Amino acid sequence: MRPFSRTTSARRARTAAAALVALALAAGLGTQATASPSGPPTVQQWEVTGLDSATERTALTRTGTAIDEVRPDSVVITAGDADVRRLRSLGYELSALPGTSAADVRPTAPSDYHTYAATLAEINAVRAQYPSLVTTRVIGRSYQGRDIVAVKVSANAATDEAEPEVLFTHNQHAREHLTVEMALRTLNVLTSGYGSNARITQLLNSREVWIIPSANPDGKVYDQESGSFRSWRKNRQPTPGSSLIGTDLNRNWNYRWGCCGGSSSSPGSETYRGPSAESGTETRVVADFVRGRRVGGVQQITAHIDFHTYGELVLWPYGYTYNRTGPGLTADDAAAFEALGEEMAGSNGYTPQQSSDLYITDGSINDWLWGDQGIFSYTFEMYPRGASGGGFYPPGNVIARETARNDAAVLLLLEYADCVYRITGQEDTYC
Incomplete structure (x- = not known):
């Protein structure tokens, strides 16, 4: 079953092509907001629009980005501000999902998930x-x-x-x-x-x-x-x-x-x-x-x-x-x-x-x-x-x-x- 095999628009194709051209600029960069021993700063989820095929989504992952969720013509990622700026410089369109900061998300009660x-x-x-x-x-x-x-x-x-x-x-x-x-x-x-x-x-x-x-x-x-x-x-x-x-x-x-x-x-x-x-x-x-x-x-x-x-x-x-x-x-x-x-x-x-x-x-x-x-x-x-x-x-x-x-x-x-x-x-x- 291939639920996401839709025709890609010219605009989206241009966006993906721009990202591939710029991929060399991303080499050595990552999407972890920080990986220092003290842990990452606040990050949140973002929707990246204009991606409706496996090849376009793969182009995004080749920038070092992890995809959290695949939607019909977009994906959701977790990212910090520096990652967002980097992806936008590669031609990607991102919008923040409200209330998805890790700091905003807490279990309903401490016992909800087993430690x-x-x-x-x-x-x-x-x-x-x-x-x-x-x-x-x-x-x-x-x-x-x-x-x-x-x-x-x-x-x-x-x-x-x-x-x-x-x-x-x-x-x-x-x-x-x-x-x-x-x-x-x-x-x-x-x-x-x-x-x-x-x-x-x-x-x-x-x-x-x-x-x-x-x-x-x-x-x-x-x-x-x-x-x-x-x-x-x-x-x-x-x-x-x-x-x-x-x-x-x-x-x-x-x-x-x-x-x-x-x-x-x-x-x-x-x-x-x-x-x-x-x-x-x-x-x-x-x-x-x-x-x-x-x-x-x-x-x-x-x-x-x-x-x-x-x-x-x-x-x-x-x-x-x-x-x-x-x-x-x-x-x-x-x-x-x-x-x-x-x-x-x-x-x-x-x-x-x-x-x-x-x-x-x-x-x-x-x-x-x-x-x-x-x-x-x-x-x-x-x-x-x-x-x-x-x-x-x-x-x-x-x-x-x-x-x-x-x-x-x-x-x-x-x-x-x-x-x-x-x-x-x-x-x-x-x-």
């Missing part, structure tokens, strides 16, 4: 309540030394059985706290449903589920626990040879890293890909965990969702190319990705599409998990659909509703994890 410590406490409580269904493992530590935890949910969870494994990752981007709530929702639904819900019982009897609630705990703590949100995206790892802080973990994976204009080489950019693939401490921790799930040379993880906010989208590889197929991604693979993506989107009301229908990204977790590990990997961009719903910080009273909205999609992925090609009737060929 890092509260997240671990809830996981430990569920493990104590369901000891036969839940085990936990510290798979590594963040740059600042916080535990990165993987939670296993399965019947006979303490035993590594020969069953398809499914991975759910969350909170690669620090400010996307709703995704951590999604992790806790999945954990509670699966454990409370075992033995009382026939579908969940059957799935946990035949699947092993791994949940990583926060892949970026340093960034989460930094964004959430100062008294007001900071609109922080990256991790908290310094860049060698620079005073700037942070790598975009979802541009740091070791597949087509930095290949295609879908990330930035500038440490100040929100989409800074790091000095090398897997240079992000947290990227390497999760990648090593995934590689460690190979048994006898066969990857046990078969399916995956990486939860983000926002936009209400179901996305699949590849992100680095506009082409529907590519090396290691055949027409049959693409058809299976699309069919399952559309079925999951049918259950939650999201828009399904190939990732690059939005704009080019490279070094993403989806592309690495499929291109390097052969895992059917999706991104879910959760609620809201747009900035008017709260952007990265929706009010706490929607958390239960919006996490529950993905229950059916999670179960669908679990059901097809034994053979995703079954959804296109090709199980006899591939499974």
Whole structure:
């Protein structure tokens, strides 16, 4: 599904062309308002108009700008005054979205979103309540030394059985706290449903589920626990040879890293890909965990969702190319990705599409998990659909509703994890 393929006006084409001509001037510049250890000054969201195609949006991202939201003929970005001036000098038209400053956005109550410590406490409580269904493992530590935890949910969870494994990752981007709530929702639904819900019982009897609630705990703590949100995206790892802080973990994976204009080489950019693939401490921790799930040379993880906010989208590889197929991604693979993506989107009301229908990204977790590990990997961009719903910080009273909205999609992925090609009737060929 390609909902944004509209005819571009001559005026917009001229704007994009001007931006491309000026792109060399932007080399080495970034869109992070500041990345000093003391943190960024006030930033807010801006609408950039005159962009209605993937190529135009990609031209914007090649200036080092991270896109928060795609609209039919514009995008929304988070930026400070210096970034706004720079983009305007490149020919872009920007207008501020009122009330979207990070300083303006606060949770309805301090307890709306789980802190890092509260997240671990809830996981430990569920493990104590369901000891036969839940085990936990510290798979590594963040740059600042916080535990990165993987939670296993399965019947006979303490035993590594020969069953398809499914991975759910969350909170690669620090400010996307709703995704951590999604992790806790999945954990509670699966454990409370075992033995009382026939579908969940059957799935946990035949699947092993791994949940990583926060892949970026340093960034989460930094964004959430100062008294007001900071609109922080990256991790908290310094860049060698620079005073700037942070790598975009979802541009740091070791597949087509930095290949295609879908990330930035500038440490100040929100989409800074790091000095090398897997240079992000947290990227390497999760990648090593995934590689460690190979048994006898066969990857046990078969399916995956990486939860983000926002936009209400179901996305699949590849992100680095506009082409529907590519090396290691055949027409049959693409058809299976699309069919399952559309079925999951049918259950939650999201828009399904190939990732690059939005704009080019490279070094993403989806592309690495499929291109390097052969895992059917999706991104879910959760609620809201747009900035008017709260952007990265929706009010706490929607958390239960919006996490529950993905229950059916999670179960669908679990059901097809034994053979995703079954959804296109090709199980006899591939499974």
